[in-house]
Amino acid sequence: MVLTLYKKDTSPPSRSVFMTIHALNIPDVKFVDVFLPANEHLTEEYIKMNPQHTVPLLKDDDFLIWDSHAICGYLVSKYGKNDSLYPTEPRKRAVIDQRLHFDSSILFVALRSTVEPLLYAGDKTFKPENLAKIKAGYDFMEKFLTAPWLAGDEVTLADICCVSTISSMNEIVPIDAETYPRLTAWLKKCSEQDFFKRGNAPNILLFREMIKKKLGQS
Numbered sequence: 001m002v003l004t005l006y007k008k009d010t011s012p013p014s015r016s017v018f019m020t021i022h023a024l025n026i027p028d029v030k031f032v033d034v035f036l037p038a039n040e041h042l043t044e045e046y047i048k049m050n051p052q053h054t055v056p057l058l059k060d061d062d063f064l065i066w067d068s069h070a071i072c073g074y075l076v077s078k079y080g081k082n083d084s085l086y087p088t089e090p091r092k093r094a095v096i097d098q099r100l101h102f103d104s105s106i107l108f109v110a111l112r113s114t115v116e117p118l119l120y121a122g123d124k125t126f127k128p129e130n131l132a133k134i135k136a137g138y139d140f141m142e143k144f145l146t147a148p149w150l151a152g153d154e155v156t157l158a159d160i161c162c163v164s165t166i167s168s169m170n171e172i173v174p175i176d177a178e179t180y181p182r183l184t185a186w187l188k189k190c191s192e193q194d195f196f197k198r199g200n201a202p203n204i205l206l207f208r209e210m211i212k213k214k215l216g217q218s
């Protein structure tokens with residue numbers, strides 16, 4: 001097996017894959033940095049591997065797969081000792097899939113539209129309408145969090161994928177514990193997990209520094 005992950009440390013979807021790799025204890029992954037400001041994701045060679053030119057991208061021998069949610073699901077199916085992070089039981093799987101699609105279509109879209117104008121258009125402040133989208137994401141999460149974990153009694157890919165986005169949003173719009181008690185408790189619980197400490201925490205600091213720099217605060 002030769003596993004290569006094309007990634008960017010500050011990228012939330014890349015961090016979902018880092019956390020999954022740690023949660024599954026997959027050894028010997030080769031990590032390749034893709035420097036987006038230098039358009040390394042737009043080279044002919046990269047586009048041949050991933051026509052959507054996003055990070056993360058996983059290469060497993062001759063198999064290529066992109067989109068963090070698809071990558072994480074593949075890693076559990078192929079390298080997990082069991083299916084606990086992504087159960088095959090239809091109803092459990094359906095609830096996790098709903099959360100994963102929610103991350104793709106609501107949370108990450110809100111985060112990306114908030115951050116990109118700073119990263120690539122030279123904006124020095126966040127647009128209020130984008131900050132409102134982040135708060136709307138928090139509102140939904142607060143309602144979803146009726147069990148110990150985001151998709152039930154056990155930690156799953158729903159937690160891993162959503163927490164990489166939520167922990168990044170928290171750097172932009174700090175989560176208010178009074179308004180969002182369940183979300184606050186869930187984020188704390190996630191941050192106590194070994195996979196979070198190894199795969200997300202150090203890179204959140206890099207994300208924080210990147211944002212501060214773009215806001216002219218460091």
Ligand SMILES: N[C@@H](CCC(=O)N[C@@H](CS)C(=O)NCC(=O)O)C(=O)O
Pocket residue numbers: 008011012013036041052053054055056066067068069104108
């Ligand atoms: N839904 C995708 C989103 C990936 C994504 O948008 N990644 C950003 C970096 S955080 C990227 O590659 N941007 C460059 C581009 O889209 O050209 C996933 O979960 O992997």
